[in-house]
Structure formats: C-alpha cells, structure tokens
Amino acid sequence: MAPPQFGLPEDGRAWPDRPSAFGLALRGRRLALVEIGDPAEQTWLALPGGGLEPGDAAEIALVREFAEETGLVVRPTGLVGDSADRVIINAGRAFNVRGRFFAVDILGPSPGGVTEPDHRLVWKTPLEAIRGLHRPSHAWAVVEWLRGLQGAGGHSRRARG
Numbered sequence: 001m002a003p004p005q006f007g008l009p010e011d012g013r014a015w016p017d018r019p020s021a022f023g024l025a026l027r028g029r030r031l032a033l034v035e036i037g038d039p040a041e042q043t044w045l046a047l048p049g050g051g052l053e054p055g056d057a058a059e060i061a062l063v064r065e066f067a068e069e070t071g072l073v074v075r076p077t078g079l080v081g082d083s084a085d086r087v088i089i090n091a092g093r094a095f096n097v098r099g100r101f102f103a104v105d106i107l108g109p110s111p112g113g114v115t116e117p118d119h120r121l122v123w124k125t126p127l128e129a130i131r132g133l134h135r136p137s138h139a140w141a142v143v144e145w146l147r148g149l150q151g152a153g154g155h156s157r158r159a160r161g
Contacts, residue, residue, distance in 0.1 A: 004083045004140060005086075005096075006083065006086065006135070006137045006140070007087065007136070009086060014094065015094050015095065016095060016096065018096065019098050020050055020051045020061070020097050020098065020099045020100070021049050021050070021059070021101075021102065022046075022047040022048065022049030022062065022101050022138065022141065023049055023062050023066050023076070023104040024047060024101065025048070025074055025106050027106065031126055031129050032106075032122075033045050033048070033122050033123070033132075033133070034047075034069045034119045034120065035119070035120045036120075044134035045133050046134055047133070047141065048066045048069045049066060049099070050065035050068075051097075058102075062076055062100075062102055066104065067110040067112065068112075068114070068119075069119040070114065070121040071112075071113045072109060072110060072121070073106070073107040073109070073110050074107060075104060075107055076104050077102070077105050078103040079100070080101040080103055080141055080145045081141065081144045082099065082100050083137040083141065084097065084099070085097045085099065085136060085138075087135060097135075097137070099141070101141040101145070103148075130143060
C-alpha cells in the first residue's frame with residue numbers, strides 16, 4: 001500500500017520531493033512538538049524533525065533535527081509510518097515532503113541546546129497535537145502512533161526500521 005499523500009497540487013507548480021524524518025516523543029502523557037515562527041506575528045505547530053542531508057539515513061537526520069529544534073537527544077525506537085505532504089516552505093518554495101515518522105525515546109538534553117531560534121519546544125496531549133498540528137501528515141502520524149501504542153513497550157506494532 002502506498003503511503004498517504006496530503007495536499008493538492010497547484011496548477012503549474014513543481015513539487016520536488018524532500019525526504020524528511022520526524023519523531024514522536026512522549027513525556028508523561030504529552031508529546032514533544034515545536035512551535036515555529038514569531039509569537040508576535042504567526043506560529044504553527046509541527047513534529048520535531050526535518051530534511052535529510054545528502055547521504056543521510058532517516059534515523060541520522062531525525063536525531064540531528066530533533067536536537068536542533070528541541071534541545072533534546074533522542075533515539076529512534078520504531079517506525080510509525082511514511083507519508084507525503086505538499087507544502088510551501090522556505091520563502092515560498094514548494095516541496096512534496098516525504099516524511100518518515102518514528103517513535104523515539106528521549107535520552108537527555110542536547111549539549112548544544114536549541115540551535116534554531118524560531119523553534120520552541122512545547123508539550124501537548126496527543127489530542128491537542130492532532131487538533132493543532134499545521135501539516136495534515138503530522139496529525140496523521142500522531143493518529144498512526146496512537147493506534148500502535150498497544151504494541152510492546154508502547155511503540156508501534158509495525159516493523160522497526
């Protein structure tokens with residue numbers, strides 16, 4: 001079965017693929033999210049993560065991006081799933097973000113702290129996350145993650161990878 005595709009293409013616009021990785025980290029009963037943007041103007045919520053650099057495995061990009069955005073060191077523990085989302089980011093550039101979503105364990109604070117100044121770590125319940133996440137693919141990933149919580153260790157029943 002093909003991963004779900006979110007977002008409709010706009011006529012005449014190219015949507016190059018942007019491989020990315022995102023994480024779902026739980027502390028107590030709350031998920032780690034990032035609030036992005038200027039609180040005085042506009043903000044939106046996202047799962048921590050981001051684009052793969054050339055040669056990156058998804059797990060490597062996830063650990064790097066999670067630390068940069070949240071100041072937390074994480075370890076992927078299970079694959080939640082894959083999806084794609086057509087988005088306009090980075091000063092109006094269009095991408096089809098092909099996200100790989102992982103359950104992660106928090107290992108501790110990152111020695112470098114948050115290095116992306118427009119990102120702030122926030123903690124929300126899964127329902128608050130589903131309602132507030134900006135990208136449909138991120139809300140989808142939270143739902144998929146919740147469906148898999150019955151598996152061993154509270155992580156996805158899907159194959160790890």
